Amino acid sequence: MTIRPATPADVPTIVQLVRDLATYEREPDAVRLTEEGLETALFGEAPAVFAHVAEDETGSVQGFALWFRNFSTWEGVHGIYLEDLYVRPEARGQGLGKALLRTLAELAVERGYARVEWAVLNWNAPSIAFYRSLGARPQEEWSTFRLTGEALAALGAPADVPEP
Template sequence: MDHRIRRVRDADVETVVTLVHELAEYEKAPQECHLTAGQLRTALFGPAPALYGHVAEVDGRIVGFALWFRNFSTWRGVHGIYLEDLFVRPEARGTGLGRALLAALAGECVRHGYARLEWWVLDWNPAVGFYTSLGAEAMDEWTVYRLTDEPLRRLAADPAGSA
């Protein structure tokens, strides 16, 4: 098997969108995934790109991806990488591609002097064992909060809380 990890290219966008939708299916939330090729292309290659990505190829065919963006640690005083999504198609799992994708991001961190590589994982995901085997630590003491849809619009419309 000939495999390699490389930066995502414009020509990869349609395939990566398909893989993102496969990830949403795997995570039992396909109805929540609305990503389009136009959105991803703009995020990756538009006038102000804020998203970056790598793909995993096997024999010239893309079978996995990692999409990420820079974050910033006020405590460390430097940037880091937040891994938004990592996915390898089932038939290519267990071949080292997940590790290779994470290693590419770790390499980005080291090359740019970033302090950390972070991501979220669902509790039931069997990859938890893989991540801990790499030395990743669960940040159990933190609770994730999210505003979307109507609550997000309501807060934006009423910043003083007068309603």
């Protein structure tokens, strides 16, 4: 197996893997990602998101990790936030997921980052067990909040400013 940074040629495969992940996570119709959008995000003028792919012995991409830098004000350094990690079901059990996470951990250590973190669905017992086996622990005292859709639009709308 090979873990390597994604290239523009990987974009169609990564988009398909994102769709496969959404299906696994019971949200197959939620993906609005396009190849053009992902290519711009990963390889545009100022990319703020990054990806690594896992290839099998034939050179076929079997999984990916998509991530970006975050920042810890308490630690005073960056970290890595893993947005998505996915390995095709038929390729699981071969160490690809672990190799992708190891690559991100190596990057974090090499760059002096404080952590690698991610979210996992509460019902996803196989992934939770896998992450625990690597030494990762849930942040039990924290809850994830998300502002999206109508709530985001309402809060982000220009405030009415009284005229002088």
